[in-house]
Amino acid sequence: MxxxxxxxxxxxxxxxxxxxxxxxxxxxxxxxxxxxxxxxxxxxxxxxxxxxxxxxxxxxxxxxxxxxxxxxxxxxxxxxxxxxxxxxxxxxxxxxxxxxxxxxxxxxxxxxxxxxxxxxxxxxxxxxxxxxxxxxxxxxxxxxxxxxxxxxxxxxxxxxxxxxxxxxxxxxxxxxxxxxxxxxxRADEPGAVGPVVLGSDGRFAHLIQVPAGGSRQRSRSRSCGPGEEFFQMEGRDTFRQAVERMSAASRHAVESAGWSLEDVDRFAAHQANARILEAVADELAIPAGHRLSNISRVGNTGAASIPLLLAQAAEDSSLAEGHRTLLTAFGGGLAWGAATLTWPKLPTA
CATH class of the missing domain: 3.40.47.10 (Thiolase/Chalcone synthase)
Known part of the structure; x- marks a missing residue:
């Protein structure tokens, strides 16, 4: 504006x-x-x-x-x-x-x-x-x-x-x-983001949630139950959904961008845990050397995960100008997404 x-x-x-x-x-x-x-x-x-x-x-x-x-x-x-x-x-x-x-x-x-x-x-x-x-x-x-x-x-x-x-x-x-x-x-210049693929499935909201603190719990005029004020996650089912949804969204994003998976130089997935990252990358046949990761140092930082990974990878040069990069993430909702971009040359901060 x-x-x-x-x-x-x-x-x-x-x-x-x-x-x-x-x-x-x-x-x-x-x-x-x-x-x-x-x-x-x-x-x-x-x-x-x-x-x-x-x-x-x-x-x-x-x-x-x-x-x-x-x-x-x-x-x-x-x-x-x-x-x-x-x-x-x-x-x-x-x-x-x-x-x-x-x-x-x-x-x-x-x-x-x-x-x-x-x-x-x-x-x-x-x-x-x-x-x-x-x-x-x-x-x-x-x-x-x-x-x-x-x-x-x-x-x-x-x-x-x-x-x-x-x-x-x-x-x-x-x-x-x-x-x-x-x-x-312009869509043809370095740094341009391709079509963003998004999805959700509220049928599985219970897999990742904080049960208390919202209007549903408060409208019952009762205090929250033991542990309901904390984040809860059903690990086994979350793992399966994360791998399935991120893999499918990644394929869709790559296809929408006019790429193939073989074109991907860098894979920047939400740093959920190492097993999920490995499973998704293996499903997509992303070579080990093309997988960006910082989870060993910073853990799972939620919505910060992908941009923090991009910033750190750009700083240490594991992500460089011209790299065709695939982004994907999965979270509560359930919600997921994927997108592509070719990494640009950025000024030094």
């Missing part, structure tokens, strides 16, 4: 037909506090070997007392803006499952802290698939002329909703944020 001479907001007018969404900046951040497997073993009935063999995780980053999702999102957003040539942002979209408060949304606070007062800013919730849902949302804002550039952030402080005594989830989830600057551009 832009301001006219009378101070009213007017839709962006393009001299050329620029309707593709192009990655123009990237940034990621994890809080400084680190929890190792040995730290968890000191309070849970588990071992370093059990955690590593089942999840692939060795360390994870957690927020310190008093820190919130907005702090993670602000830092990742700041870094993404710093890596972009043009930092004039027309909208801020925040994908998160752990907003600072149930009301209001967290995105306006983050936007204000970044100096983006007055621009539209809102949250979206698709759990671990949130970044891909946000990617489609940002593309819509750009295509409609609402914004020429969008700051899309994925941020989660999952340790605030995980039961610290639950071995099945406490060893997996962590905190972090990743962000991208997206601009209007």
């Amino acid at each position: 832009t301001l006219d001479q009378g101070g009213s907001y007017m839709p962006v007018r393009y001299e050329e037909r620029e309707r593709a969404v192009v990655v123009a900046g990237v940034g990621g951040w994890v809080p400084p506090d680190v929890v190792t497997n040995d730290d968890l073993c000191a309070r849970l009935d588990t071992s370093d070997e059990w955690i590593r063999t089942r999840t692939g995780i060795r360390t994870r980053h957690v927020i310190s007392p008093g820190m919130a999702t907005s702090d993670l999102a602000f830092e990742a957003g700041r870094r993404a803006l710093g890596s972009a040539d043009d930092r004039e942002i027309g909208a801020v979209v925040l994908a998160t499952t752990t907003p600072d408060r149930p009301c209001p949304a967290t995105a306006p606070d983050v936007a204000a802290r970044l100096g983006l007062v007055g621009v539209p800013a809102f949250d979206i919730s698709a759990v671990c698939a949130g970044f891909l849902y946000g990617l489609a949302t940002a593309a819509g804002l750009i295509a409609s002329g609402t914004a020429r550039q969008v700051l899309l952030i994925g941020a989660d402080a999952f340790t605030t909703i995980v039961d610290p005594k639950d071995r099945s989830t406490a060893v997996i989830f962590a905190d972090g944020a990743g962000a991208v600057v997206l601009r209007a551009g």
